[in-house]
Amino acid sequence: MNIKNLLSCMTLSLFVSCTAGDNFDVDKALNYCDTQVHRTLNELRAAGKGEIDYTMMPRNIEDSLHTWHSRKINREEWCGGFWPGILWYDYEYTHNTEIKKEAERFTASLKSISEMSAFDHDLGFLIFCSYGNAYRLTRNEEYKKIILNAADTLATLFQPQVGTFLSWPRNVGMLGGYNTIMDNMMNLEILFWAAKNDGNPYLFDFAVEHADKTMKHAFRPDYTSYHVVVYDTLTGKFLRGGTHQGYSDDSMWARGQAWAIYGYTMVYRETKDFKYLEFVQQVADTYLRRLPNDYIPYWDFNDPAIPNAPRDASAACVVASALLELSTYVTEEKKTHYKNAAVKMLKELSSANYQSRNGKPSFLLHSTGHLPAGSEINASIIYADYYYIEALLRLKRIEEKTFPKYR
Structure with a gap:
């Protein structure tokens, strides 16, 4: 390394190595994903005695098990769009027409979800991870119509008196009011896309x-986030912030903070309003400062059981x-800072510590779904795999200096 590059690296934060990108083979990781995709398809085919049931979506593999637990498509199964999305990402990388056919079949099974009334905010996950990627790669106008219809349905959950989308209509009584959860930031993308693609x-x-109301009420002064914000159902007045899946109301639940980083990066992309870019850097830096040395978070940053607490690879x-996306919007110094941090995460996730490899057909191990409910602890979970392959593809585009539209 020459003196100029060495000095450049020294200006970065101490917790990001200037050689974070060295020796990481993104194509090797993507080829591994392709292998696991074929293993999963073979497993699903065997489960159906030679015929795949396209209404059953892989959801998780518990720590002690070795095959996917699949769930029937319905509007209550919020993870149904991730497996079709993985297939579309794999097709994007491999150009394998057989994978494309499987992606089309699994995606088609979700059409009925777009025709139902809104059950909760997860309609964005269900339709945009599947049909969103499908339309991006094929420009099939039928896919576009389904996305636009789903966006209109999701809009029925918006309450003007509050200024947010109601996340869980079924939990208003349990939580004591109108609730908006951080996960909802991820489901705004379908709305932005629809508005720009002939929708309302x-x-x-x-x-x-x-996004503005969440920014105002769902974050503490140190930029850590609440999982749940509760508002008065009638007046929209802010009542309290708390958690549903985290350790405590005052803790930083890892995946909630992850949703915030991803969500506000996307909001900046769609609005180009610098207040979101400035804000998301604070949220991201708070997360990065508190990571363990291997850059894979514990399920909640405030769990007193750390270092014996479960990790969350999905976060x-x-x-x-x-x-990786954020790195394309910031100053040169922060660009290197964020990219190197992301590569360090992907290197660890791609190691024997986290890849499932021969043991299971999933991509990754060690995610935590809902620890307080005793659900999906130290498991392989489908959305971890989805964002893993997405991150790998984003890194590949950055390395190759090709930047297609995100959707």
């Missing part, structure tokens, strides 16, 4: 208002993908 222009305004995948 007010969807853009709804998404911006939600690492979401943040790695977000940081």
Whole structure:
């Protein structure tokens, strides 16, 4: 390394190595994903005695098990769009037409979800991870119609008196009021996209208002986030911030902070409003400062059981993908800072510590879904795999200096 490069690296934060990108083979990791995709398809085919049931989506593999637990497509199964999305990403990398056919079949099974009334905010995950990627890669107008219809359905959950989308209509009583969770930031993307692609222009305004209200009430002064914010159902007055899946109301739940980093990076992309760019850097830097040395977070940063608490690979995948995009919007110094942090995460996720390899057909191990409920602890979870392959593809585009539209 020459003196100029050495000095450049020394200006970065101490917790990001200036050689973070060295010796990471992104194509090797993507080829591994392709291998695991074929293993999963073979497993699903065997489960159906030679015929795949395209209404059953892989969801998780518990720590002690070795095959996917699949769930039937319905509007209550929020993870149904991730497996079709993985197939579209794999097709994008491999150009394998057989994978494309499987992606089309699994995606088609979700059409009925777009025709139902809104059950909760997860309609964005269900439709945009599947149909969003499908349209991006094929420009099939039928896919576009389904996305636009789903965006209009999701909009029915927006309440003007609050200024956010109601996340869980079924939990208003349990939580003591109108609730908006951090995960909802991820589901704004379908609204922005629809508003810019012949959908109703007010969807853009709804998404911006939600982002602003969440920015105001869902973060503490140190830029850590609440998982749940509760508002008065009638007046929209802020009542309290808390958690549902984290350790405590005052803790930083890893995946919630990850949703925030990804969500506000996307909001900046769609609005080009610098207040979001400035804000998301504070949220991201707070997360990065508190990471363990291997850059894979514990499921909650405040769990007193650390270092014996479970990790959450899914949060690492979401943040790695977000940081790679964020690195394309910031100053040169911060660009290197965020990219190197993301590569460090992907290197660890791609190691024997986290890849499933021969043991399971999933991509990754050691994610935590809902620890307080005793659900999906130290498991392989489908959304971890989705954001892992997405992050790898984003890194590949950056390395190759090709930057297609995100959607």
